[in-house]
Amino acid sequence: MASFEVIGGNPLKGEIVPQGAKNEALQILCAVLLTSEPVTISNIPDIRDVNKLIELLRDMGVKVGKLASDTYRFQADDVHLSYLDTPEFVAQGRALRGSVMILGPMLARFGKCQLPKPGGDKIGRRPLDTHFVGLEKLGGKLTLEGLDFYRINADGRLRGAHMLLEEASVTGTANILMAAVLAEGTTTIYNAACEPYVQQLCKMLVRMGARITGIGSNLLTIEGVESLGGTEHRMLPDMIEIGSFIGLAAMTGSEITIKDCQIQELGVIPDTFRKLGIQLEFRGDDIYIPAQDRYQIATYLDGSILTVSDHTWPGLTPDLLSIVLVVATQAKGTVLIHQKMFESRLFFVDKLIDMGAQIILCDPHRATVIGLNKRTRLHGITMTSPDIRAGVALLIAALSADGRSIIENVEQIDRGYQYIDKRLTSLGAQIRRL
Incomplete structure (x- = not known):
């Protein structure tokens, strides 16, 4: 120590x-799982939580190339779903609060994901209900094993839905948003978080081909698309x-x-x-x-x-x-x-x-x-x-x-x-x- x-x-x-913004980085990095095409991200901070998430993505099969001290290229064209069943993945997920935001992209693109209860600061209760309620409304089916391991699966493509979030959770909004961009039909998220970090995520997804309106407000409307492409993004x-x-x-x-x-x-x-x-x-x-x-x-x-x-x-x-x-x-x-x-x-x-x-x-x-x-x-x-x-x-x-x-x-x-x-x-x- x-x-x-x-x-x-x-x-x-x-x-x-x-x-670069830590809280933005944790969302943006998870979004690379939404496409098989290259995504280049700059102004990434060299800090423990972000580096752990990059390591997790690499171990999941995402190709990671460091272009400069603060710039990386990611390509998730060969994600190893079997890695989610390993003890190494469980240990990595438990050590990092930001790991929760792989749920939305993985569920939308691959139809399933699992995760141990993530770690992070011990600053009081930080329930994940907003994440899972939103993902379930899109068609995910949650199975809770004990009190600290989550599995969520979808039968086929996710479907758009209207939802009113119980709390304006930043990470919850990001997770639901990333799932909704690949869902069939229209999703409306009311009481959405509208922090600049969420706005940045929305703008990046739009450049990748997503259809999102209401950016910067607490009412987001997402028209689902079949697939997303690559992009370049610089963090705040x-x-x-x-x-x-x-x-x-x-x-x-x-x-x-x-x-x-x-x-x-x-x-x-x-x-x-x-x-x-x-x-x-x-x-x-x-x-x-x-x-x-x-x-x-x-x-x-x-x-x-x-x-x-x-x-x-x-x-x-x-x-x-x-x-x-x-x-x-x-x-x-x-x-x-x-x-x-x-x-x-x-x-x-x-x-x-x-x-x-x-x-x-x-x-x-x-x-x-x-x-x-x-x-x-x-x-x-x-x-x-x-x-x-x-x-x-x-x-x-x-x-x-x-x-x-x-x-x-x-x-x-x-x-x-x-x-x-x-x-x-x-x-x-x-x-x-x-």
């Missing part, structure tokens, strides 16, 4: 380029990384320029950080954050305490609430953080409290942060990263703190952030991998 040794308290300076920059770097600049009093941000795809993220008092300047497609000695949390018009909560798009992504929370610890003012979607995602605040932060954990979903206004800096401690987003929040806290911190289990951070120690070191951070 690797650790980071962090010497905090030093301002950073420079330019940084965000990696990772909005979670962009938000993390904004928070890092504020916490450490640093002057940082984040390059090539695709600002029009960031939604409310910039304005959320502005509510915390962080100054941002858009320079073309770059975001410039000046060094700030202080930043003050806004209040509502009646003077009441600001609440920052997650929501389905175009609301704030839940993946950034950990960053917002840690940034608020050094602001002037008070904010209520309300994590609606996952009941275990705030269970890292004890580490911040040990570092000197003033936080009241109200319940599993809510925490009140009383900002220190940088009058008292956090101090370094030894801590463990519980999940990807909390891990980076703790790294930001350590870089702003006085003294030395040790962050253990940084493999969690590596799952979602590409070479984060090297990239931040280039800005002047003192991080050493142990």
